[in-house]
Amino acid sequence: MVFCKLGKPYFLLVFTYYYYLCLWLCTSSIHVKAAKDTLKPGGSLNDSDELCSENGKYCMGFFQLQGDSTYLNIHSVNDDIWKVWIADRNQPVSHNKSGFLSFNRSGVLKLESKDMKPIVLYSPSPAEATINNNTMEAKLLDTGNFVVQQLNPNGSTKSVLWQSYDFPTDTLFPRMKLGVNHKTGHNWSLVTWFSDESPAPGPFKLEWEHKEGELIITRREQVIWKSGKLRHNRFVNIPEKYQHIYKYNVVSNHNEDYFTFTTTTEDPITWKLYSTGQLRATDGKDIARADKCYGNNNEGGCQKWQIPSCRQHRGDVFEGGKGYPPTHGKDISNETNTSYAISDCQASCWNNCSCVGFMSLYQNNDSGCIFFFGKSLENIFFLNGAGQYFNKLWPQHRKGTKNWKWISGAIATALLIICPAILYLAIKKRKHMLQDRRTERIQTEMQDLADDDGSASIKDLEDNLNKEHDLKVFSYASVVEATSNFSSENKLGKGGFGLVYKMLNWQKRFNIIEGISQGLLYLHKYSRLRIIHRDLKASNILLDENMNPKISDFGIARMFTQQESMVNTNRIVGTYGYMSPEYAMEGVFSTKSDVYSFGVLLLEIISGRRNTNFYDADNTINLVGHAWELWSGGVCHQLMDPSLNDTFVPDEVQRCIHVGLLCVEHYANHRPDMPDIISMLTNKSDAIAIPKRPAFYVGRHVFEGQTSNSEMLLPDFTNEISTSTEIEPS
Numbered sequence: 001m002v003f004c005k006l007g008k009p010y011f012l013l014v015f016t017y018y019y020y021l022c023l024w025l026c027t028s029s030i031h032v033k034a035a036k037d038t039l040k041p042g043g044s045l046n047d048s049d050e051l052c053s054e055n056g057k058y059c060m061g062f063f064q065l066q067g068d069s070t071y072l073n074i075h076s077v078n079d080d081i082w083k084v085w086i087a088d089r090n091q092p093v094s095h096n097k098s099g100f101l102s103f104n105r106s107g108v109l110k111l112e113s114k115d116m117k118p119i120v121l122y123s124p125s126p127a128e129a130t131i132n133n134n135t136m137e138a139k140l141l142d143t144g145n146f147v148v149q150q151l152n153p154n155g156s157t158k159s160v161l162w163q164s165y166d167f168p169t170d171t172l173f174p175r176m177k178l179g180v181n182h183k184t185g186h187n188w189s190l191v192t193w194f195s196d197e198s199p200a201p202g203p204f205k206l207e208w209e210h211k212e213g214e215l216i217i218t219r220r221e222q223v224i225w226k227s228g229k230l231r232h233n234r235f236v237n238i239p240e241k242y243q244h245i246y247k248y249n250v251v252s253n254h255n256e257d258y259f260t261f262t263t264t265t266e267d268p269i270t271w272k273l274y275s276t277g278q279l280r281a282t283d284g285k286d287i288a289r290a291d292k293c294y295g296n297n298n299e300g301g302c303q304k305w306q307i308p309s310c311r312q313h314r315g316d317v318f319e320g321g322k323g324y325p326p327t328h329g330k331d332i333s334n335e336t337n338t339s340y341a342i343s344d345c346q347a348s349c350w351n352n353c354s355c356v357g358f359m360s361l362y363q364n365n366d367s368g369c370i371f372f373f374g375k376s377l378e379n380i381f382f383l384n385g386a387g388q389y390f391n392k393l394w395p396q397h398r399k400g401t402k403n404w405k406w407i408s409g410a411i412a413t414a415l416l417i418i419c420p421a422i423l424y425l426a427i428k429k430r431k432h433m434l435q436d437r438r439t440e441r442i443q444t445e446m447q448d449l450a451d452d453d454g455s456a457s458i459k460d461l462e463d464n465l466n467k468e469h470d471l472k473v474f475s476y477a478s479v480v481e482a483t484s485n486f487s488s489e490n491k492l493g494k495g496g497f498g499l500v501y502k503m504l505n506w507q508k509r510f511n512i513i514e515g516i517s518q519g520l521l522y523l524h525k526y527s528r529l530r531i532i533h534r535d536l537k538a539s540n541i542l543l544d545e546n547m548n549p550k551i552s553d554f555g556i557a558r559m560f561t562q563q564e565s566m567v568n569t570n571r572i573v574g575t576y577g578y579m580s581p582e583y584a585m586e587g588v589f590s591t592k593s594d595v596y597s598f599g600v601l602l603l604e605i606i607s608g609r610r611n612t613n614f615y616d617a618d619n620t621i622n623l624v625g626h627a628w629e630l631w632s633g634g635v636c637h638q639l640m641d642p643s644l645n646d647t648f649v650p651d652e653v654q655r656c657i658h659v660g661l662l663c664v665e666h667y668a669n670h671r672p673d674m675p676d677i678i679s680m681l682t683n684k685s686d687a688i689a690i691p692k693r694p695a696f697y698v699g700r701h702v703f704e705g706q707t708s709n710s711e712m713l714l715p716d717f718t719n720e721i722s723t724s725t726e727i728e729p730s
Contacts (some may be wrong), residue, residue, distance in 0.1 A: 015583075019357070021594065029407060037051055037141075038138065039101070039138040040135065040137055041103055041104065041106075041137075042103070043138075044100050044101060044103065045061070045551065046098070047062040047100060048062075050063065051146075053139065053142040053144075055142045056074065058077065058140060059074070059077055059512065060072070060073065060075055061073070061144060062384075063083070068094050068530060070094065070099055071087070071089065071092050072088055072099070073348045074076060081445050083169075084167055084169075084170065084173075085146070086145055086169050087111055088119055089584045093113045093116065094115075094116070098114060099111065100112055100444050101537075103138045105133055107123075107129075107136055107148075108124070109121045109126045109162070110123075111481055122148050122161065122162035124161070127315070131150055131161075135151045136148065136149070136150055137151060139150060142276050144173055145164055145165045145271075146163065147160050147162065147163040149161060164179055166186070168188065169190070169193075170272040170590050171270055171271070171273075172270060174263055174270070175260050176206060178208040178258060179210055179257045182257070183255050183256070188205040188258060189205050189208075191205050191459040194275065194341050194367070195275055195341060195365055195366035195367065196275060196366065197366065198367075202216070203220050203341050203553070204290065204343070205217070205219075205273075206385065208258060209226075212229065212630075213229050214226050214228055214252070215227035215235065215259065215288075217273075217288060219290075219346075220592055222305060223303055224293045224295070224302065224305070225288050228590070230248055230250065233246075233247065236301075238288065241676060245261070245264050245265055246262070246263055246278055247261065247262045249266070250264070266616070268281050269281050273464070275341065275366075276342075276343065277290035278290065278322075282303035283675075290315040292303050294316070295350075295378055295498075296313070296314055297314045306348065308353050308362045309350060311351075311353070313395065315513070318392065319349075319391065320391040320598060321389070322389050323380060324388070325377060325392070331374040332370065335369040335371070336367060336368050337368060338367040340367060340369055341366065341367065344369070345358045345360065346391065347494060348369065354373045355371050355372065355374040356376050357371075357390060357393060358371050358372065358390070360389070362386060377392035377393070396714040399530075426670060448659050452667070488638075504547070505647040506652070506653070510652060511547065511548075512541070512549045513605055513681065516551065517674060518553070518678065519550070519551045521531075522549070524594070524673070524674050529559040530561065530591070531554070531557055531558070532550065533554065533557050533561075533596075534558060535555070535574050536558050536571070536601060537578045537601065538543070538604060556573050568588050569589065571587075576612060577600065577610075578596075578611070579596075580592065580593040581596075581695040590668060591673065592671045595673070595674065597670065598662060598664075598677070599624075599662070599663025600623070600624060600660075600665055602663065603624060603657070603661075605622060606652075606656055607640065608625075608641035608643065609623055609641075611623040611624060615651065624694050624695075625694070627639050627660065627661060631691070655680070656681065657686055658691065659681055662689060662691045664694040665691060665695070666694060
């Protein structure tokens with residue numbers, strides 16, 4: 001051997017070289033194998049391998065759930081937790097049985113495992129049996145569709161023999177059919193997972209009702225939600241603002257009736273039917289909230305069905321969360337039927353007037369039921385991530401309330417209204433008196449100063465005034481000299497936005513508005529975890545040397561998964577004047593809370609005044625209220641900062657004020673989302689909804705020399721406050 005004639009150092013060098021060469025070759029071969037998207041006749045996919053589409057958007061492989069149960073699935077590369085298609089949801093492969101997908105030379109595509117009957121996905125029909133197998137392939141496409149297709153000699157697709165799109169699970173892709181094939185009797189529909197841990201068919205189903213021309217959601221064959229008929233590319237019971245990106249298509253003939261959709265967005269959007277009955281798009285928009293349908297109302301497409309008279313009260317709902325419900329006692333019963341999903345438990349509890357709550361008996365797979373009867377669970381609170389997950393009934397109508405409770409409640413309510421009202425009037429009157437006295441004195445003294453050219457008298461007046469006022473007095477001559485005879489080049493913008501910069505023209509202000517909106521869009525939608533800032537205000541917007549805005553101070557921000565939409569908290573922190581009403585009063589916050597803060601900030605940038613420092617002697621309202629009054633009076637242009645002069649674009653300013661008022665509407669579900677806000681700000685052709693009366697916040701009124709960090713007067717909110725709040729000062 002040559003190695004034997006070399007010295008030891010040379011031998012080690014050569015050995016190391018060949019070792020890394022072999023390692024690189026092995027790694028490269030593995031990579032090539034993992035990157036394939038096609039199975040040819042005679043090929044197979046084992047439980048440790050994957051097929052990935054040509055551009056790497058989707059991959060197909062095996063994943064494990066519930067102990068040793070293994071499933072063949074297709075998942076998005078960007079979110080491998082979301083399984084968009086499952087081949088063996090009714091018959092999982094045992095993990096220790098080494099399942100594999102085979103495509104044999106007879107053209108049969110099947111899922112196999114030891115000691116298990118093969119699951120045949122595709123077998124050639126008699127008419128297809130004559131096809132040359134060398135022209136067939138099974139391929140995963142970038143659309144998420146797994147197909148068996150016949151190829152032309154040039155490699156293009158001649159015909160699709162079988163596709164996973166014809167056998168959907170809980171996800172609807174663009175151009176995937178919902179409906180029925182009248183020739184074969186095959187039905188295209190979405191069926192939910194049994195639970196988050198079991199992909200077996202669940203109780204909810206999304207179907208196309210071709211006779212009525214509408215989408216329906218059923219639970220155990222009971223229709224609980226309808227989209228309404230399709231007219232002018234719109235469904236009545238799907239939110240109008242979510243439908244502009246969709247183009248619906250309906251095909252009806254003697255062979256088939258089906259519904260499909262496409263999107264105008266760059267990245268295709270899919271619909272997912274959750275195990276709760278909720279239908280949601282991948283952009284976070286709710287298409288249908290069948291989980292809110294209880295059979296006692298027709299709101300949002302919900303349907304009525306026969307339910308006990310005790311459940312006829314609209315507003316009675318189940319609320320879920322983690323906590324410590326009672327686990328034993330005479331008012332608790334179990335249903336051990338493992339075919340019961342959590343929605344079946346809810347339906348059983350809803351149909352029993354004595355039932356006040358329920359939870360899963362086997363929480364590892366959300367099957368079976370535990371019911372709570374008799375005593376209300378209203379006083380058992382959910383905890384933040386602790387305990388077991390259970391659902392309790394929140395009734396709108398509480399029967400049998402004793403008279404003394406009504407009396408005490410009425411007295412408490414009266415005190416809560418009258419006492420703050422008296423205090424508010426006293427503070428308001430006191431402040432008006434002080435303001436009038438200060439204004440009169442300062443005007444008199446400044447007039448005397450302007451008429452007096454003596455430097456000694458000016459110095460004396462400065463000393464006297466500075467002892468009594470926060471106003472620094474300067475001579476007229478010194479002001480003229482400092483400003484170069486009031487040159488516009490040296491004029492500064494108003495304070496309230498952190499550091500004081502030179503005056504910003506309208507284009508710079510609009511660029512700042514657009515930059516802040518883009519930042520919020522990223523936090524709410526495109527970040528891996530959804531982020532709610534909770535303290536968006538002027539001082540938390542930093543500007544770089546090019547006046548580009550940056551959102552800062554995430555000290556009280558909260559992160560969510562893309563499936564979560566809102567959270568309730570008992571400790572409210574934030575900055576007065578920028579908090580949304582539902583957060584300040586009830587502790588409920590969501591992305592719409594940031595939208596409210598953005599609306600306040602938008603009005604501040606336009607007007608050059610702070611919401612909390614704004615004062616109107618006639619109406620005693622804040623900046624938001626002032627903007628609404630001007631809008632209602634048709635003179636919204638008066639809100640604009642006078643220093644803008646002729647640099648502004650009137651239509652653009654009016655559009656920004658319009659959007660700002662939409663953002664500060666009282667109810668969260670009336671406010672637009674950030675994508676809609678950006679569209680309204682940038683697209684002049686977009687139609688904008690008429691804003692409703694916003695949630696007015698009245699500014700603080702305190703006696704001179706007193707401060708208050710935690711008291712707020714909110715005269716426009718008359719609902720009883722049920723949550724103890726703590727508000728941190730700005």
